[in-house]
Amino acid sequence: xxxxxxxxxxxxxxxxxxxxxxxxxxxxxxxxxxxxxxxxxxxxxxxxxxxxxxxxxxxxxxxxxxxxxxxxxxxxxxxxxxxxxxxxxxxxxxxxxxxxxxxxxxxxxxxxxxxxxxxxxxxxxxxxxxxxxxxxxxxxxxxxxxxxxxxxxxxxxxxxxxxxxxxxxxxxxxxxxxxxxxxxxxxxxxxxxxxxxxxxxxxxxxxxxxxxxxxxxxxxxxxxxxxxxxxxxxxxxxxxxxxxxxxxxxxxxxxxxxxxxxxxxxxxxxxxxxxxxxxxxxxxxxxxxxxxxxxxxxxxxxxxxxxxxxxxxxxxxxxxxxxxxxxxxxxxxxxxxxxxxxxxxxxxxxxxxxxxxxxxxxxxxxxxxxxxxxxxxxxxxxxxxxxxxxxxxxxxxxxxxxxxxxxxxxxxxxxxxxxxxxxxxxxxxxxxxxxx
Amino acid sequence: xxxxxxxxxxxxxxxxxxxxxxxxxxxxxxxxxxxxxxxxxxxxxxxxxxxxxxxxxxxxxxxxxxxxxxxxxxxxxxxxxxxxxxxxxxxxxxxxxxxxxxxxxxxxxxxxxxxxxxxxxxxxxxxxxxxxxxxxxxxxxxxxxxxxxxxxxxxxxxxxxxxxxxxxxxxxxxxxxxxxxxxxxxxxxxxxxxxxxxxxxxxxxxxxxxxxxxxxxxxxxxxxxxxxxxxxxxxxxxxxxxxxxxxxxxxxxxxxxxxxxxxxxxxxxxxxxxxxxxxxxxxxxxxxxxxxxxxxxxxxxxxxxxxxxxxxxxxxxxxxxxxxxxxxxxxxxxxxxxxxxxxxxxxxxxxxxxxxxxxxxxxxxxxxxxxxxxxxxxxxxxxxxxxxxxxxxxxxxxxxxxxxxxxxxxx
Numbered sequence: 095x096x097x098x099x100x101x102x103x104x105x106x107x108x109x110x111x112x113x114x115x116x117x118x119x120x121x122x123x124x125x126x127x128x129x130x131x132x133x134x135x136x137x138x139x140x141x142x143x144x145x146x147x148x149x150x151x152x153x154x155x156x157x158x159x160x161x162x163x164x165x166x167x168x169x170x171x172x173x174x175x176x177x178x179x180x181x182x183x184x185x186x187x188x189x190x191x192x193x194x195x196x197x198x199x200x201x202x203x204x205x206x207x208x209x210x211x212x213x214x215x216x217x218x219x220x221x222x223x224x225x226x227x228x229x230x231x232x233x234x235x236x237x238x239x240x241x242x243x244x245x246x247x248x249x250x251x252x253x254x255x256x257x258x259x260x261x262x263x264x265x266x267x268x269x270x271x272x273x274x275x276x277x278x279x280x281x282x283x284x285x286x287x288x289x290x291x292x293x294x295x296x297x298x299x300x301x302x303x304x305x306x307x308x309x310x311x312x313x314x315x316x317x318x319x320x321x322x323x324x325x326x327x328x329x330x331x332x333x334x335x336x337x338x339x340x341x342x343x344x345x346x347x348x349x350x351x352x353x354x355x356x357x358x359x360x361x362x363x364x365x366x367x368x369x370x371x372x373x374x375x376x377x378x379x380x381x382x383x384x385x386x387x388x389x390x391x392x393x394x395x396x397x398x399x400x401x402x403x404x405x406x407x408x409x410x411x412x413x414x415x416x417x418x419x420x421x422x423x424x425x426x427x428x429x430x431x432x433x434x435x436x437x438x439x440x441x442x443x444x445x446x447x448x449x450x451x452x453x454x455x456x457x458x459x460x461x462x463x464x465x466x467x468x469x470x471x472x473x474x475x476x477x478x479x480x481x482x483x484x485x486x487x488x489x490x491x492x493x494x495x496x497x498x499x500x501x502x503x504x505x506x507x508x509x510x511x512x513x514x515x516x517x518x519x520x521x522x523x524x525x526x527x528x529x530x
Numbered sequence: 531x532x533x534x535x536x537x538x539x540x541x542x543x544x545x546x547x548x549x550x551x552x553x554x555x556x557x558x559x560x561x562x563x564x565x566x567x568x569x570x571x572x573x574x575x576x577x578x579x580x581x582x583x584x585x586x587x588x589x590x591x592x593x594x595x596x597x598x599x600x601x602x603x604x605x606x607x608x609x610x611x612x613x614x615x616x617x618x619x620x621x622x623x624x625x626x627x628x629x630x631x632x633x634x635x636x637x638x639x640x641x642x643x644x645x646x647x648x649x650x651x652x653x654x655x656x657x658x659x660x661x662x663x664x665x666x667x668x669x670x671x672x673x674x675x676x677x678x679x680x681x682x683x684x685x686x687x688x689x690x691x692x693x694x695x696x697x698x699x700x701x702x703x704x705x706x707x708x709x710x711x712x713x714x715x716x717x718x719x720x721x722x723x724x725x726x727x728x729x730x731x732x733x734x735x736x737x738x739x740x741x742x743x744x745x746x747x748x749x750x751x752x753x754x755x756x757x758x759x760x761x762x763x764x765x766x767x768x769x770x771x772x773x774x775x776x777x778x779x780x781x782x783x784x785x786x787x788x789x790x791x792x793x794x795x796x797x798x799x800x801x802x803x804x805x806x807x808x809x810x811x812x813x814x815x816x817x818x819x820x821x822x823x824x825x826x827x828x829x830x831x832x833x834x835x836x837x838x839x840x841x842x843x844x845x846x847x848x849x850x851x852x853x854x855x856x857x858x859x860x861x862x863x864x865x866x867x868x869x870x871x872x873x874x875x876x877x878x879x880x881x882x883x884x885x886x887x888x889x890x891x892x893x894x895x896x897x898x899x900x901x902x903x904x905x906x907x908x909x910x911x912x913x914x915x916x917x918x919x920x921x922x923x924x925x926x927x928x929x930x931x932x933x934x935x936x937x938x939x940x941x
Contacts, residue, residue, distance in 0.1 A: 336748070
């Protein structure tokens with residue numbers, strides 16, 4: 095029944111006094127799968143960026159050389175990775191600032207410079223390895239690297255510089271889908287699932303150097319400083335608020351689970367075929383692994399591996415320079431953001447462009463001592479990781495910064511334990527890299 | 531003139547010139563345009579001790595010199611209204627009201643004026659950063675130093691002091707609400723809320739209106755309830771209704787209860803309507819004029835109004851005094867140009883575009899765009915005007931998401 099406006103106003107007054115006027119819900123309840131889909135992104139992408147060319151190589155060699163015996167490390171690594179990523183994402187949501195920003199505010203300029211320079215050098219090295227990964231993957235399909243690398247570099251650059259944050263995020267997420275190919279290739283390799291299950295549950299500790307080195311390298315490639323910077327800075331750029339914190343946490347853990355599952359399947363692919371004694375050659379790179387799979391598991395296993403390598407390297411080639419650009423811009427106080435144009439954020443875009451260009455150029459150079467480059471970056475990352483972890487832990491547990499979202503007591507204990515173990519192993523890796 | 535980075539870690543010498551401690555921090559008292567230094571924090575044998583200004587004879591790049599014999603080993607304790615430059619100001623962000631931006635403090639500039647050392651500015655340039663990192667004595671490049679006058683600091687983003695001291699209502703008010711909103715958004719959530727809280731109620735309301743919905747709801751929700759209600763009263767009713775709709779139900783009811791007067795009724799009335807409709811989009815602040823008036827009388831009435839709503843460019847002509855039945859619309863332009871003795875009935879347009887409260891918001895927006903209107907009246911089944919949808923709210927719907935937050939409120 096139509097009511098006159100005066101009556102409506104009078105009615106509102108009366109209803110209000112009687113307490114029966116309900117406030118309309120202007121915003122749909124932010125829960126459920128749809129809401130999760132809106133928030134998914136930073137955690138998933140950051141975790142998957144860990145499965146880059148170097149990561150795939152590490153998982154492949156672990157499988158090829160040690161069979162299933164390193165599988166038991168996956169669960170602890172998963173938990174550690176999830177914990178660290180969650181802390182960074184939480185800091186991004188609660189403070190609205192990036193990691194380098196917080197480090198500068200809390201720990202001062204000197205530490206910030208140390209972290210930033212290390213990130214710059216290490217990430218530059220890893221970016222080169224991504225482009226080499228792209229080159230190797232496309233060469234398996236017969237495309238020479240002089241063609242594929244510049245094209246790849248240009249596409250990634252174009253995507254990030256000309257795209258908005260949303261669009262870039264969406265593309266990165268789509269690229270993550272290539273990893274599913276590894277699941278298929280793992281099944282094609284016909285592993286002994288019983289053995290797999292047994293090895294996952296039983297920690298085998300072999301005291302030979304090579305085994306230990308590979309174990310530590312596994313940790314180093316999965317938990318990397320650039321992933322921590324990236325997840326926090328993208329959560330900030332995305333503008334996620336505290337009300338969506340639970341969804342962000344889900345994004346981080348789902349991303350971690352997904353990434354570790356993929357690593358799991360990669361290892362199984364090579365373990366089932368190359369690790370059971372049926373392989374005499376050596377695997378140095380992921381491309382070697384792809385090639386080696388073909389005679390043993392069929393054309394498709396090798397193909398999927400190569401496609402996965404290509405996708406993974408492209409994703410990481412985008413994420414790594416971005417993480418570096420974010421951290422440097424934040425630390426020095428420059429404008430930043432994927433959604434910004436060159437005019438608005440020249441330093442940010444400039445750093446990103448520089449890293450892509452240098453990475454691509456160096457990757458094209460024939461006869462490059464890539465292993466040497468990777469070893470150096472592994473060393474730097476190995477030293478940097480403990481610093482970052484301690485910083486993250488202190489920031490995430492700081493009540494003045496995080497309020498009620500600071501680490502709880504139990505979480506803190508778990509986190510400190512994780513940090514201690516991972517840092518110790520990381521330093522051992524760095525020492526080994528240096529002294530051999 | 532001195533920079534903070536040049537004196538930190540320098541030795542503190544006694545009367546004889548022997549180093550007895552090292553300068554750890556500088557204490558200043560906030561509240562003035564150029565805060566004075568009230569003392570030093572020095573590190574002596576693993577303890578932080580306090581050196582009041584009166585005990586320091588000289589103070590410079592070479593360090594500090596005491597003017598008394600005995601080293602007073604009083605432990606350092608923070609006092610009300612004071613902050614530490616190295617701990618609380620260096621590397622923190624601040625709002626530069628003159629440059630209208632948020633910058634990070636790379637170094638702090640101190641100048642001796644009339645025997646007293648004062649903080650005169652914050653160095654935000656890269657040069658300041660290099661000075662911090664470089665070892666002592668490094669001359670650095672000849673790049674220009676960029677120092678912000680401390681008098682232009684509208685807000686210092688530090689945990690250390692009360693909001694009252696580290697922000698200045700007067701200085702922040704020099705900025706346009708759109709600018710304040712932009713700056714508050716680029717600070718962390720808590721700091722942005724502090725900036726808004728530092729403003730007076732009216733400016734705070736205007737600033738909030740320029741911020742994204744989630745921020746508005748969060749800031750209002752976390753604020754003291756009485757203050758929040760006061761600010762909501764200053765906001766235009768459609769914005770206030772949107773904020774209340776974004777808050778948890780209990781909070782929204784509490785706030786609405788604390789509001790008073792016409793503003794409360796206005797907001798409560800709008801809460802009736804669903805979000806994605808003309809009713810959810812409209813505001814109920816508009817001017818009505820009975821059709822019996824002449825142009826001259828109408829203009830006189832406008833001038834007499836104690837408060838005029840933002841949307842004054844269209845006036846809505848109703849059947850008679852006290853009625854809401856809409857019979858015509860008249861543009862301010864027409865009103866001003868018309869003969870003062872003409873009756874409104876002859877000047878107004880009796881054929882005009884309008885919407886129903888249940889019409890979809892998108893359709894309303896399209897209509898406004900299509901007919902180049904500044905506002906569209908929303909008329910219910912009885913022919914009574916319930917509200918108007920202004921063009922800025924309509925534009926927000928039509929533009930892509932990335933642009934929406936950059937639109938200021940026009941009406």
